[in-house]
Amino acid sequence: MPQSIFVNLPVADLARSRAFHEALGFSIDENFTDETAACVVISEAIHLMILTHERFEGFSVLPRADTTSTTGVLIALSRDSREGVDDMLRAALENGAKEPKPADDHGWMYMRTFMDPDGHVFEAFWMDAEAALAARKLES
Known part of the structure; x- marks a missing residue:
């Protein structure tokens, strides 16, 4: 697998954030999407993981x-x-x-x-x- 970047961003409203990024022309990888996160595909190597606040806080070591x-x-x-x-x-x-x-x-x-x-x-x-x-x- 080529090296990729996944930028994790906390979002208050996952559905709103997903719709926003799709409106910019990006797609969603449903394989890495559920009710707490969505994988926004910017390019083959660049992705945004938009995460509910609770999901993000499960990964973060500092406050968001x-x-x-x-x-x-x-x-x-x-x-x-x-x-x-x-x-x-x-x-x-x-x-x-x-x-x-x-x-x-x-x-x-x-x-x-x-x-x-x-x-x-x-x-x-x-x-x-x-x-x-x-x-x-x-x-x-």
């Missing part, structure tokens, strides 16, 4: 973050284009997300930030890697 006052994690998801970034943000906003700050546009990188209904922070971004490397060299 209060996402109304702290950021527990920033999840950056690449998109193929600027339009893809805007499309993801639009879908997120239409399904209960909030945009806490304006778009960040460096020319070679374009990013939009949204907070899902549980307050988890996602950053959808597009980057021209060659232009980014050129910009770093100019800064050096």
Whole structure:
């Protein structure tokens, strides 16, 4: 099995969170889904495990973050284009997300930030890697 990442996120309402992630275009792996958890498939190697608070607390060694006052994690998801970034943000906003700050546009990188209904922070971004490397060299 190739190395994969499973990011575990506590959610207050599993059905709402599942519907939110499906509205962003992600699928659910029913093999790893039950009444306390759902496996959101972002790509072959990237998954979100959205877990009820009780289920999450069964795994966590520390109290879960209060996402109304702290950021527990920033999840950056690449998109193929600027339009893809805007499309993801639009879908997120239409399904209960909030945009806490304006778009960040460096020319070679374009990013939009949204907070899902549980307050988890996602950053959808597009980057021209060659232009980014050129910009770093100019800064050096």
